[in-house]
Amino acid sequence: MSAAEIQPLAVTDADRAKAEEASEPSVVSIKNEANKLFAAKHFEEAIEKYTLAISYNPKIAAYYANRAFAYIKQELYAAAIADATDAINIDPTYVKGYYRRAVGNMALGKLKEAIKDLRAVCKASPQDRDARTKLSQCEKELKRIEFEKAINFEENKVSALERIGNVDDIIVEESYDGPRLPESGITLEFVKDLLEYMKAQKQLHRKYALKIMIQVKELLEKLPPIVDVTIPEDAKITVCGDIHGQFYDLLNIFELNGLPSPTNMYLWNGDFVDRGSFSVECILTLFSFKLLYPNAVYLSRGNHETDDMNRTYGFEGEVKAKYSNLTFRLFSEIFNALPIGNIIQSKILVVHGGLFSRDDVTIDDLRKIDRFRQPGGDGLMFELLWSDPQPQFGRAPSKRGAGVQFGPDVTEKFLELNNLDLLIRSHEVKAGGYEVAHGGKCITIFSAPNYCDSGDNLGAYIHITPDCKLKYHQFAAVPHPPVGPMKYAMMGGFM
Incomplete structure (x- = not known):
């Protein structure tokens, strides 16, 4: 759901307070509720809470970036990219927006778009080791794909058998x-x-x-x-x-x-x-x-x-x-x-x-x-x-x-x-x-x-x-040997 699709309420100072701080000390803020739900891996409920926070104040980039992360966890990558884009539109300096959008594009195999955003992250945060690693992986993978396309055209005419x-x-x-x-x-x-x-x-x-x-x-x-x-x-x-x-x-x-x-x-x-x-x-x-x-x-x-x-x-x-x-x-x-x-x-x-x-x-x-x-x-x-x-x-x-x-x-x-x-x-x-x-x-x-x-x-x-x-x-799940998921994945597990 993009910002354009949400019909927000008129934003008042009280609404902003409710979204960020909550009006009563005993009431946890909507944002914090969403964060706790996310930490507990209740991603659907977290998305609902972030959406509620956005309805109170649709001008906070972090709400969209956080919801984008929850969408990524649900493998709803198009929605994550839309939210990350909204975060960037609200605040063009918001680094997490570029990072979330890059992760969404990586998941969809859109490496050129991911590389562009990761370069923006690395420029803004040169010490971000994770972003630099992902950028290097994306660039190498893109070169590999383009190389294989060039050499595999003739090879693919011959069956594996x-x-x-x-x-x-x-x-x-x-x-x-x-x-x-x-x-x-x-x-x-x-x-x-x-x-x-x-x-x-x-x-x-x-x-x-x-x-x-x-x-x-x-x-x-x-x-x-x-x-x-x-x-x-x-x-x-x-x-x-x-x-x-x-x-x-x-x-x-x-x-x-x-x-x-x-x-x-x-x-x-x-x-x-x-x-x-x-x-x-x-x-x-x-x-x-x-x-x-x-x-x-x-x-x-x-x-x-x-x-x-x-x-x-x-x-x-x-x-x-x-x-x-x-x-x-x-x-x-x-x-x-x-x-x-x-x-x-x-x-x-x-x-x-x-x-x-x-x-x-x-x-x-x-x-x-x-x-x-x-x-x-x-x-x-x-x-x-x-x-x-x-x-x-x-x-x-x-x-x-x-x-x-x-x-x-x-x-x-x-x-x-x-x-x-x-x-x-x-x-x-x-x-x-x-x-x-x-x-x-x-x-x-x-x-x-x-x-x-x-x-x-x-x-x-x-x-x-x-x-x-x-x-x-x-x-329920049963134990397995200590080999984690995505060990062999293109990016070694980018979620």
Whole structure:
């Protein structure tokens, strides 16, 4: 929400006092309340308090900069950039405004804009070591991207598989003590051994990782963009949201809910990788189970199964550190083959983000999408991966800076048009791991508890039975090895 969108009250001296100091000693100021909420990681409530402070006095740059920081914590980067810009407009010398705007632009991959603001910060505060570090990182990353664009044009014409060659020729060293993929194909014993091996922070041999990737690529490429899922009478399906490289929480889901099987089906709704520093382990686990039970394990692409996100938020760096750049290129091609949605029992649409900027979109339109590409910056696939629900009717620009925000009327029209009962999506952290919105027609599910080791949120998953009954299960985070989130990220963690 920008300053122009807020309809402020007439600002009086009493209002200013209430916003800054509070009129009574026993009443904590609105600003201080917001700061305490922020410190307690209650970012949504902090945003509401900062907004209230702004309504009393819309001429204080710090209110906008503080709200921008809260938006950054909520990954609402477009809103953060707008607030930081308002802070700068109010006070062009306010350094935090430039810094917050730079962080928002870094998160959106707008490095040139970030560099401009970071240079302003460094000029005003030459001793700011953090700003100087971020400026150096941004400049190096921009040069790297421009260099890779120059050299990769011809390379990208050749598939990763062609460049990898014959995987059977890769030698497995005698010193390797991990699981070995049987020549006859994947087995449950192999997958169980793999989970234990990776749990001990050991790395599956490159030969077997590539074999799994090649096989799952072939399997996924045969699937349609929207997959129809049927639950057998003696089975249930568990829908999980974002796991974001939190491998030990993924293992905990299996501990709580059982391993996948023909009667214990799973649907993983995107954002398997990035942020968490065990993304390779997560994706190899899901790919292995997909190969083992192709009709009981389903995957949907998320907005983080894309090159831009993987470059910024860690998966590319992690794959290069654990395997190679060529392995990452193969992952990128596999992500392009992931289905972009699933329909359960012909009644429940499951996609990662949400709905669209127009009302006439049909499931047939989605089935015609050419998904074998990066999603770009607009269109149905882009909106499906990025959009978020809002409580207000109608549509609004996304506070993320990508996709749209859609209201309960939009959800109702879409479901009615397509003879569906329910939309399940992920893409957003929720304190309880899930949220029921739009009159029960739009469900958000998020399965990464204590997100990025700083969220204090629960994770959740949903059981769905053949008669489309839903049951929610919440769970807390479990300990993991001392490897923090964003270890492999472009900026080493800029939030």
